[in-house]
Amino acid sequence: MPTSNEIQRWFPSPSREFIKRVWKAVPEKDRSPLEETFKGLPLDRNPLNMLIDLAIVHYKTTFGKSRKVAIIGPTNVGKSTLFNQFVRAKSDQAVVSPIPGTTRINQEADAGIFAMIDTPGADAVGAVGEAECEAAFAAAREADFLILMFDALQGVKQTELDLYENLLALKKPFIIILNKIDLTRKFKNEVVAKAAENLKVNPEEILAVSALKGEGLSNILMSIIAADPSLTVSIARALPQYRQKIAWRAIITSASLAAAIALTPLPVIDFIPLSATQIGLVLTIARIYDYKITPARAKELIGTFGLGLLGRTLFQQLSKLGGVPGWLLSSAIAASMTAVMGYSSMLWFEKGERVSAKAMTEMSKRLTSIMLTKLKAVFKRKPSKRKMESAVNEILSESELEDSLTE
């Protein structure tokens, strides 16, 4: 994961100065937690979108109006394709085609914590071309951030250079994108170097992407976030919530697996696969919270929770009451213990807080009783492992347990 300093290097030097100035305005004590934020950013598109969704709430309540990001560049370089990658609502999608001049007017749409503007080609000739070019520049003047896009195959020639210089004069923060890099993968370095030479910038100041394939999009997003502390603040505020959601997904997966393994009742249950599942879970949660721990240390941590003993005690108590088949009891307990263990390690990595033995016992009992009731309603006889796994997954996903545990 790049640091905010590394991201700043992606900006052409005039913008880099601008961004440094903006960040200087952030009080010293607030700066380093914000810079930490970049380390926690997910690189993949889906989790990244989830994070942005969570950040919207913080952004809207604190800063109000969305920032505007405009995509500017010659016709047919892939501006509308990139626009569509960021836009949320299907109805806002722009028309994309190989025919130059498909986009005739500016189009603005919600892209989460900012608004994205697609523009017509800013290089066209003739009367229509001039009007379109004027529209594109109007959008650029109104925007807070510019994405200047060129085509990797077309390269940067005089027309592109003129456009670049006109945009420089606007004195807005911007990044330079070289799109359609998928078409020239083998010569990526050469193509980027040539474009950099023509634009008189360093090669690292050009982001090579493929809007069509969705490659390099997270770098674009990180640049937009890095250019604006208010966006970074919103992301930083959403990060704990985001981590909890991701961790909770991991907990559900492991708890479901544990339930399937435990279908073979406890006295004979194979503890090895169960503890492997739990060690895997602790390692995953540690990774989500940026902790580096060894499997041995994870095993130790699980030991300190003392849930193994608690599970056995619960099993004995509940089986004495009768009326519940052993497989149901052991699956419900295994799922609950794994979930409680995951939750406790989440708190441990997040806040360094140790859940008390009493609280853990309470949680385990409550969760086991919920699981028992729900599983009893689903299964009249012992199901296959696969069916048990998906039933537990569903129960944990739909229940308000996450909220009751994590809030």
Ligand SMILES: Nc1nc2c(ncn2[C@@H]2O[C@H](COP(=O)(O)OP(=O)(O)O)[C@@H](O)[C@H]2O)c(=O)[nH]1
């Ligand atoms: N191979 C490839 N084609 C692309 C990419 N981005 C856009 N295109 C294609 O380029 C053409 C023009 O795209 P469009 O988004 O309409 O360009 P615009 O005129 O700049 O808005 C379309 O046929 C797109 O499918 C890319 O990253 N790789």
Ligand SMILES: [Mg+2]
């Ligand atoms: Mg277009």
